[in-house]
Amino acid sequence: xxxxxxxxxxxxxxxxxxxxxxxxxxxxxxxxxxxxxxxxxxxxxxxxxxxxxxxxxxxxxxxxxxxxxxxxxxxxxxxxxxxxxxxxxxxxxxxxxxxxxxxxxxxxxxxxxxxxxxxxxxxxxxxxxxxxxxxxxxxxxxxxxxxxxxxxxxxxxxxxxxxxxxxxxxxxxxxxxxxxxxxxxxxxxxxxxxxxxxxxxxxxxxxxxxxxxxxxxxxxxxxxxxxxxxxxxxxxxxxxxxxxxxxxxxxxxxxxxxxxxxxxxxxxxxxxxxxxxxxxxxxxxxxxxxxxxxxxxxxxxxxxxxxxxxxxxxxxxxxxxxxxxxxxxxxxxxxxxxxxxxxxxxxxxxxxxxxxxxxxxxxxxxxxxxxxxxxxxxxxxxxxxxxxxxxxxxxxxxxxxxxxxxxxxxxxxxxxxxxxxxxxxxxxxxxxxxxxxxxxxxxxxxxxxxxxxxxxxxx
Numbered sequence: 001x002x003x004x005x006x007x008x009x010x011x012x013x014x015x016x017x018x019x020x021x022x023x024x025x026x027x028x029x030x031x032x033x034x035x036x037x038x039x040x041x042x043x044x045x046x047x048x049x050x051x052x053x054x055x056x057x058x059x060x061x062x063x064x065x066x067x068x069x070x071x072x073x074x075x076x077x078x079x080x081x082x083x084x085x086x087x088x089x090x091x092x093x094x095x096x097x098x099x100x101x102x103x104x105x106x107x108x109x110x111x112x113x114x115x116x117x118x119x120x121x122x123x124x125x126x127x128x129x130x131x132x133x134x135x136x137x138x139x140x141x142x143x144x145x146x147x148x149x150x151x152x153x154x155x156x157x158x159x160x161x162x163x164x165x166x167x168x169x170x171x172x173x174x175x176x177x178x179x180x181x182x183x184x185x186x187x188x189x190x191x192x193x194x195x196x197x198x199x200x201x202x203x204x205x206x207x208x209x210x211x212x213x214x215x216x217x218x219x220x221x222x223x224x225x226x227x228x229x230x231x232x233x234x235x236x237x238x239x240x241x242x243x244x245x246x247x248x249x250x251x252x253x254x255x256x257x258x259x260x261x262x263x264x265x266x267x268x269x270x271x272x273x274x275x276x277x278x279x280x281x282x283x284x285x286x287x288x289x290x291x292x293x294x295x296x297x298x299x300x301x302x303x304x305x306x307x308x309x310x311x312x313x314x315x316x317x318x319x320x321x322x323x324x325x326x327x328x329x330x331x332x333x334x335x336x337x338x339x340x341x342x343x344x345x346x347x348x349x350x351x352x353x354x355x356x357x358x359x360x361x362x363x364x365x366x367x368x369x370x371x372x373x374x375x376x377x378x379x380x381x382x383x384x385x386x387x388x389x390x391x392x393x394x395x396x397x398x399x400x401x402x403x404x405x406x407x408x409x410x411x412x413x414x415x416x417x418x419x420x421x422x423x424x425x426x427x428x429x430x431x432x433x434x435x436x437x438x439x440x441x442x443x444x445x446x447x448x449x450x451x452x453x454x455x456x457x458x459x
Contacts, residue, residue, distance in 0.1 A: 016180025031165040086148035316346045339377040358432040366393035387457035394448040403442040
């Protein structure tokens, strides 16, 4: 029985993954742009704030001199003693006169006069090192003023934005995967309905149709088209079978009457002292034609009827022994050795008459094509949940290139055309195997043919 494909082998899920990748890339680009524009805006705001503070302090110095500048710095520090602003007023030796840093930064300014240096800060008992940014300018009298900003809060905001963007991307990916799984499972259920119906049709139930949910989507269109195709195929098959049945029925009746008349004619010929050999040959030919038509009708009935209603739990050990016992005298009459090897307790659900006929056909073919003195064997085995009937012989076998053709109706190999038969034996075996969910495999027996019939075994 076919199994449902894994999630990674599901085409809808793979398409969802591709879409997820494209969507995640677009989201990543969008969030990256948001981060870049937000961070750039905050840095520009910080620089603008510092320049505004520098301009304000410079005006105070020009207006009130050094005393006014120190009063302004002291006032700002007293209002926000733990704030993020940094002030240093130093002399020509860079020693601080007033401010909230104990020394002038060691780093050199860039071309625009900005200092980037490290500051230590204690947070919840932990000593953290983070960045600071400041700008310096010279005052008349050799004084130097440094105005800056502790970037701890700015870096925290940046890190929070980054974490938010990462979580947003992860949530997007999780939602995309979940959506892909839901979409793939939904489509997989619809496809499995089609596959399940197809398997039932392949098993011989041509009346099955694919369910239509009337949602108007592409699955409904596909189901409607397939159902229309199945209706047409069933109609054509019924027409072919009806014609075949009519031909078989119409020809079987006159052939039976012809045979009866030949029997009567043979009796009259024997009474008159004539040679009835020619009449006997005609009777044999009529029997062969009747056998062919009966086989055709039986195959047609097997393929068109649902025999599962008559299925019952069968002991395959007993069935195989009955077939072997039935053909043992024929094998002995042909000077052939028939070997039987069965395993008790192997059971399956099936129609006993049909399975008996199928195994009998295999054994009949083995006896027919095995030369005198040859060996024929029939084995019943079990491998896990599968049972196995093997019919092997030491005859000429079947070439590999013709093993698929021998199941066709009326197909006979060149070396078999001189042997009595209609070419329908293996066709009937395959028809029986199909309705029972069995698999037939033809293998080399070195020499001869080995026919393996696998079937689901019941516990």
